[in-house]
Amino acid sequence: MPTTDAPTPTRVEPGEIRLVAASRTFGTVHAVAAVDATIAKGSATALLGPSGCGKTTLLRMMASLEHSDRGTVARGAGAVGLCFQEPRLLPWRTVVENVALPLELAGVARDERLARAREAIARVRLDDAASRFPRELSGGMRMRASLARALVTRPAYLFLDEPFGALDEVTRHELDEELRGLWERERFTLVLVTHSVPEAIYLAERVLVFSPRPARIVADLPTPAIARDAATWTSEALANCARDTSTALLGGIRANMRSSGRADSQGPTGGHA
Amino acid sequence: MNVRLALRGAIGPAITIAAAIGVWALAKSLFGIADFVLPSPKAVADTFVADPQPFLIATGETAISATIGFAIAAAGGIAIGSMLSLSTRVERSVYPITLLFQMVPLVAIAPLLVIWCGYGRPAVVASTAIVAIFPVIANTLAGLRSRAxxxxxxxxxxxxGRFATWRKLAVPSAVPSIVTGLRIAAGLATIGTITGEFLAAEGGERAPLGIQITTAMRNFQTDRVFVAVVLAACVGFALFGLTSLVSRAVLGRWMRTG
Known part of the structure; x- marks a missing residue:
């Protein structure tokens, strides 16, 4: 069953997302401007852009947490998993109880939901911490628990809003690797918001680069398959891709500054590969 | 380990109480204060030891009234607070009335309680519940409204859905706040009970502490007043301590640390 904010122009397949001139304004703030894109079933797409450009708003529109003022955002059938910037775990529940929450709210019987929650916890390698409370976990472990909760319903779509942004570099890379592995095994439609060029290239097959607010797509770049292999991080192909992505990101920012005449526009926050 | 910690925690209060009793005894002997104004600590203890039965019966009576009144305040306060949290319109309509109820002095309401409930336990329990219910309502409402x-x-x-969000998010989020309200209510309950007993309790063999205090006061038996006051404080302390113990068990999930 497609989720739409206006009549769907064409049929949207399960696992697919179609944006047609999708726009969103909050009062006088124009957050998203006429974005057109089709995200294929089972693909991994990164939304990359400077802080406050509207990428999170666009992700929330895809997840049906925001509606579009103009245009359409159509999502095909299938369960949705969502990871926020913070883990959002319920402090009075253990990890397994937190992970089982979506199933509990869906009315799944206790034994079945706990079994499925334990299985999701195993998928993110958090087995040892299943009966611990969130305050007993490190930041990385909390994000794993949050990821397990998003995955417990076996979603067709997984939306991630800078989920590892607050973690240290080593933990972040470790979680990126695990997420990459999960996506390769399960092939849900992955849409990720990030500030990090290396993370976008590593996790996604395709990077949509956005201008400063209002968010417009300034580049739609495929990432080389070689980027999937951590051992080849220093390869020339990867460096070229990172350079192209960073160039597109900076180009979008400069174009926006020229058109709006804003000398104090924000710079990119993502690192250069 | 816990027993040792509890004992260590009790040392400070024990020293303070011992010091206060010492100052009391010293002041009595230094300034030659008359017994009917301030009896010595020993005289108070002797009065209790000489005939403990009426005091123990009175303590039991007061404790029963305080516990029943507190239980009514706890259940009623949580129910009213929950009801108010469901709708801002209901909250705006009903909350000022509960506030008004809290503002009116108990001594002003007591005659009405006697008219409605008659002399005896029901009026005392009602006065306990009236004094103790407000913090439970206020904290339940605040807890249910303050979730992230x-x-x-x-x-x-x-x-x-709305009900599932209320049951699985709002209520668990509110537990620490509700428990705080219950602890405040436990402290207030005995005050409500003793005040209620002053105004509405019956005398006789099973006279509660409030009656023991007023009777002893009229007869200038200040030592008996002191015994009753100390026992009333013990009832309050026991109710507060019991509530705190239960709270700690309930809050395990919220307070547990690595």
Whole structure:
């Protein structure tokens, strides 16, 4: 069953997302401007852009947490998993109880939901911490628990809003690797918001680069398959891709500054590969 | 380990109480204060030891009234607070009335309680509940209203309905606040009970502490007043301590640390 904010122009397949001139304004703030894109079933797409450009708003529109003022955002059938910037775990529940929450709210019987929650916890390698409370976990472990909760319903779509942004570099890379592995095994439609060029290239097959607010797509770049292999991080192909992505990101920012005449526009926050 | 910690925690209060009794005894002998104004600590203890039965019966009576009144305040306060949290319109209409009820002095309401409930336990229990219920209502309402908005959004994402969000998010989020309200109410309950007993309790063999205090006061038996006051404090302390113990067990999930 497609989720739409206006009549769907064409049929949207399960696992697919179609944006047609999708726009969103909050009062006088124009957050998203006429974005057109089709995200294929089972693909991994990164939304990359400077802080406050509207990428999170666009992700929330895809997840049906925001509606579009103009245009359409159509999502095909299938369960949705969502990871926020913070883990959002319920402090009075253990990890397994937190992970089982979506199933509990869906009315799944206790034994079945706990079994499925334990299985999701195993998928993110958090087995040892299943009966611990969130305050007993490190930041990385909390994000794993949050990821397990998003995955417990076996979603067709997984939306991630800078989920590892607050973690240290080593933990972040470790979680990126695990997420990459999960996506390769399960092939849900992955849409990720990030500030990090290396993370976008590593996790996604395709990077949509956005201008400063209002968010417009300034580049739609495929990432080389070689980027999937951590051992080849220093390869020339990867460096070229990172350079192209960073160039597109900076180009979008400069174009926006020229058109709006804003000398104090924000710079990119993502690192250069 | 816990027993040792508890004992260590009790040392400070024990020293303070011992010091206060020492100052009391010293002041009595230094300034030659008359017994009917201030009896010595020993005289108070002797009065209790000489005939403990009426005091113990009175303590039991007061404790029963305080416990029943506190239980009514706890159940009623949580129910009213929960009801108010369901609708801002209901809260705006009803909350000022509960506030007004709290503002009116108990001594002004007591005659009405006697008219409605008659002399005896029902009026005393009612006065206990009236004094103790407000903090439970206020803390339940505050707890149910103060949950993190990002968790609300999480429940929306997960497709939870209004009742499921209330039951699985709002109520658990409110538990620490409700427990705080119950602890405050436990402290206030005995005050309500003793005041209620002053105004509405019956005398006789099973006279509660409030009656023991007023009777002893009229007869200038200040030592008996002191015994009753100390026992009333013990009832309050026991109710507060019991509530704190139960709270700690309930709050295990919220307070547990690595």
């Amino acid at each position: 908005p990002e968790l609300d959004e999480l429940f929306r994402v997960l497709g939870a």
